[in-house]
Amino acid sequence: MSVTGVTGEERSDFTKSESKQIRDRSLRLLGTLLRPLWVRVSLTIAVVIVSTAAQVAGPALIAYGIDSGLPALVKQDWVPLGFAVFAYLFTGVIGAVLIAWYTVLTARISQAILIDLRKRVFLHTQRLSLEFHESYTSGRIIARQTSDLDSIRELLDSGINQLVQGGLYMVFIAAALFSIDWVSGLVLFGSLVPLWFLVRWFQIHSQKAFRATRTTSARLIVHFVETMTGMRAVKAFRKETRNETEFAGYVEDYRLANMRTIRLFGVLDPGLVLIGNVALGVVLLVGGLRVAQGGIAIGVLLAALLYTRSFFAPAQEMAMFYNSYQSAAAALEKISGVLEEQPSVPDPTRPIDLWQAKGSVRFEGVEFAYNAGRVVLPQFDLDIPAGQTIALVGSTGAGKSTLAKLISRFYDPSDGVVSLDGVDLRRLHPKDLRRAIVMVTQEAYLFSGSVGDNIALGKPEATIEEIVAAAKAVGAHEFIQSLPDGYDTDVNKRGGRVSAGQRQLISFARAFLANPVVLILDEATASLDIPSERLVQEGLQTLLADRTAIIIAHRLSTVAIADRVLVMEHGIIVEDGTPRDLIAGTGRFSKLHAAWRESLV
Structure with missing residues (x-):
């Protein structure tokens, strides 16, 4: 069978060219799924950009209210403070409404993709020839329709939200911070160096861990399905004890694979918290000294602290997105592999009709071998x-x-x-x-x-x-x-x-x-x-x-x-x-x- 038929649990030693072929294949499939939804996708992108900008505006408005509104209030001028309060509430409401709309839009897009993909897998596997079904076990086909599609569903339902919202949130926060105080922006920029090394370390080590998790999960499902469908043979040959031992082995492999993944998060999560707290402390120290010297207003310092604290909040969610992404990417590889399979008995391009067949059958110089192996006829x-x-x-x-x-x-x-x-x-x-x-x-x-x-x-x-x-x-x-x-x-x-x-x-x-x-x-x-x-x-x-x-x-x-x-x-x-x-x-x-x-x- 070609590369298209062996992905995920079958092989993990792909060459660079094979890996690129698989990635390209998955991207082509994703493109065909998204192409009919480009209007919805474009609207969703616009909504999330506006909603994120509305959320990010909050600390800047607080800084304006403290530095401009309060001094004006002392002079009995309510307009600056009233404007800051009104703008803060307005952006909060607009942000909440747009987030709700964005959630509904992404849910509709994800469901449309899943329905399309589920239909494609079912209809395509029906069209494939008997040779495919005799070599591709029913457990693996069921895994494509269940656990693999569930992984993609989790990514579409929550992972994409985490990535898009979190990524835009961090970009907008960085831009806002640089606009109100470039020194605090530089401190934040400096914290990106250890953050990049931590995230890169996590990506390298988690890729194998997540793939191992998908592999052990697929083996577990295949063994379970084959046991249930072959229950008569299990009972007839008293295979319960052997199945118990084999299943326990698969369960243990799955547990160990998940434990290795959890250990990676055990390093990533506290690492993110540590980098965020250090960055916040440095911004407070530098900003406090500058406030004491009259270099910046206290409202600007408060906004810088709020922005710095908010900047690292999405980082942990985006790390969780990587988990969903790895699982969904592996699942999409397998599904795209099935969809790339071509029938070994294709339908004719220009079929000949035979409405009233008589039933005369003839073999002329026929030679046949299964999978180019030993000649049977x-x-x-x-x-x-x-x-x-x-x-x-x-x-x-x-x-x-x-x-x-x-x-x-x-x-x-x-x-x-x-x-x-x-x-x-x-x-x-x-x-x-x-x-x-x-x-x-x-x-x-x-x-x-x-x-x-x-x-x-x-x-x-x-x-x-x-x-x-x-x-x-x-x-x-x-x-x-x-x-x-x-x-x-x-x-x-x-x-x-x-x-x-x-x-x-x-x-x-x-x-x-x-x-x-x-x-x-x-x-x-x-x-x-x-x-x-x-x-x-x-x-x-x-x-x-x-x-x-x-x-x-x-x-x-x-x-x-x-x-x-x-x-x-x-x-x-x-x-x-x-x-x-x-x-x-x-x-x-x-x-x-x-x-x-x-x-x-």
């Missing part, structure tokens, strides 16, 4: 006429499921052409392809909802009569009727209310309702008991008529309904003929059939 040729039922037989790893995935276009061949009715599948319109070819696998996945909803997945606009007819065709109607609410029964999570065989029957009804011209059954009867299998076979004989079918099965009883049997070994067809002819022969299939008959005895 070497120079494979096969012609399946429309309406013919093919049974694929062979040992595990012979290439049967690979052939089925190529016909379904879950994968594209490394070389050669797989065609339907003479049209290369890579050029066929996706809607026509999915309508014409349906694959039923051994894992009969049911979605939350009713039994009827799951059957109608093959044809969303189907009536209840069509749903019932499909269920009757595969022998599922009787057990569905026996459920508490019949076709309206909620199947519960992943079909927990029905047995494995019943789930498979529902998936058969779903596929038959879709009415494809090519139906692929990949070990689809493996979880059925003998009575259920017989019911399905009766339904298959009816519903596979005038339909191209590829049946992959180890149970040779299922093979009996096939018109033609292909025996595969190492990606090569070693036998090809009718079931009767192959059984009468002395080849591989004949031996398999004899062994199967003996097992029944």
